[in-house]
Amino acid sequence: MLEQLQRLQTQIGVLRTRLEKSESDNAALLKDKTHNAEQTHTQINHKNNLITQKQDEIDNLTEQLNSLKGTHSQLNTDATALAERYSRLEKSCTDLKNRFQEILAERNELRLLKEKLQAEQQRTQQDIKNLQSERENLIQKNEHAKGKVEAIIQRLSILGTEQDQHAQEIQQLAHPSDSSEEV
Structure with a gap:
């Protein structure tokens, strides 16, 4: 029995040692658990802060996306309006081009008409x-003929014949203004 008692005491000593070791291990584990819990809590808070930041970033990005969608929609509307205006301008440009061609054709016709009229004017001036x-x-021939007729009349008047009277009558007929002055 004594032996058993000694064995029991030895076993109790071993159990005590084990118990102390277990208690110190348990205290260390509790300390580690507390430390790990604090770290985990810190990490959770950090992660929650990161999640909050990311959620804020997501909200900001969502707002930016909505704003950009509105801008994109407005740009599409503006692009459509600009395309329509460009189409109208292109049509107007084509119309102006055609009108310009017509004006050039009219100008060429007017040039030809001007040249024709200038040539006709030169011919008319030359004819004039x-x-x-x-x-x-x-007029010179008429004056010359008139001079000859007067010379003939003078010769006949100098002769003083009956023909002279006829010559005076002819002269009166030739120069009715002279006879009215005499009267």
Whole structure:
């Protein structure tokens, strides 16, 4: 029994040692648990802060996305309006081009007409010069013929014959203004 008692005491000593070791291990584990819990809590808070930041970023990005969608929609509307205006401008440009071509054609026709009229004017002026020259020639011939007729009349008047009276009558007929002055 004594042996058993000693064995029991030895076993109790071993159990005490184990119990102390277990208690110190348990205290260390509790300390580690508390430390790990604090770290985990800190990490959870950090993660929650990160999640809150990310959620704020998501909200900001969502607002930006909505704003950009509105801008995109407005830009599409503006692009459509600009495309329509460009189409109208292109049509107007084509119309102006056609009108310009018509004006050029009219200008060319007017140039041809002007050149034709200038040529006709030059011919007319030349005809006028020719007619004036011919008129002067006819006036000179008329004056020359008149001079001859007067010379003949003077010769007949000098002769003093009956023919002289006829010559005076002819002269009166040739120069009715002279006879009215005499009267």
